Amino acid sequence: MDTRRLQFLVELSRLGSMRAVADVLGTTTSTVSQQIAALAAETGATLLERDGRRVRLTPAGRRLAEHAVTILAAVEAARVDLDPDAEPAGVVRVAGFGQAIRRSLLPVTAQLARQHPAVRLVVSEQEPGEALTKLLADDVDLALTYDYDLAPVSTDPTVASEPLWTTLWGLGVRADDVRRVRGTGTLSVLRAFKKHDWIGNPRNRADEDVIRTLASMAGFAPRFTHSADSLDLVEDLIAADGGVGLLPLDRPTRPDVTVLPLPDPEVRLRAYTCTRRGRDAWPPLALVLDLLRRGQPVSQGL
Structure with a gap:
């Protein structure tokens, strides 16, 4: 052959x-x-x-x-x-969630354009489940996914995953409603908003799973009325008195929205790179993975 x-x-x-x-x-x-x-x-x-x-x-x-x-x-x-001096070349197809694309992949894209122009990225924004489906169907070479430490996700045995970074999340609320909170613990914060509408993610149940787990510990069942997979839209819904929802602590928000820390237990999002086992030896993909590893410490938002 x-x-x-x-x-x-x-x-x-x-x-x-x-x-x-x-x-x-x-x-x-x-x-x-x-x-x-x-x-x-x-x-x-x-x-x-x-x-x-x-x-x-x-x-x-x-x-x-x-x-x-x-x-x-x-x-x-x-x-x-x-021939260790050979230049990698090829198209690497990537599917990933928006935060990882902006935070990790776009700097790599710019670096490739400057230093490795023969390697090109084709990027599509997808939630973790969607990205993994594309990976298993061989529609993409690399998936950028996430889960939460309070809602871990198991992956297919044919998928190899590596930690990329982690970040702490909190509860996004209207700035005027911060006065409702009577304590600093996670459960106290959640109880202050138990009668509010809650915002879920229509394309990834992990967000709702985390909220349901914490709400159960706090003694109530959250009422999910709204859903949005855009963090900007989550903020807009909160500001319009549309409810409360999870947001990253290390992301700037609009002035009328505050993200309250959830310190005990913490809500930690964990980002991963995922590839089909045995495929990461392909030089263009290996280069992209190496740049991602070097560009991001494993733990952020601490």
């Missing part, structure tokens, strides 16, 4: 069209078609099928593309091992 042809199949699985593959690899659609046809002949499998006026991978094509990623990563790793 000619490993060079595997690259054409991998790019087709990533990009979805022969024209896009040709553009990325600097060749023609005819060459892409010929190389994949030759690969099909080598393997004795049907790799493509018609989908209207386009083509898509067959189940056999998708399986071979998954193997091809690992094969090409191993070949590239061997090449880099023999």
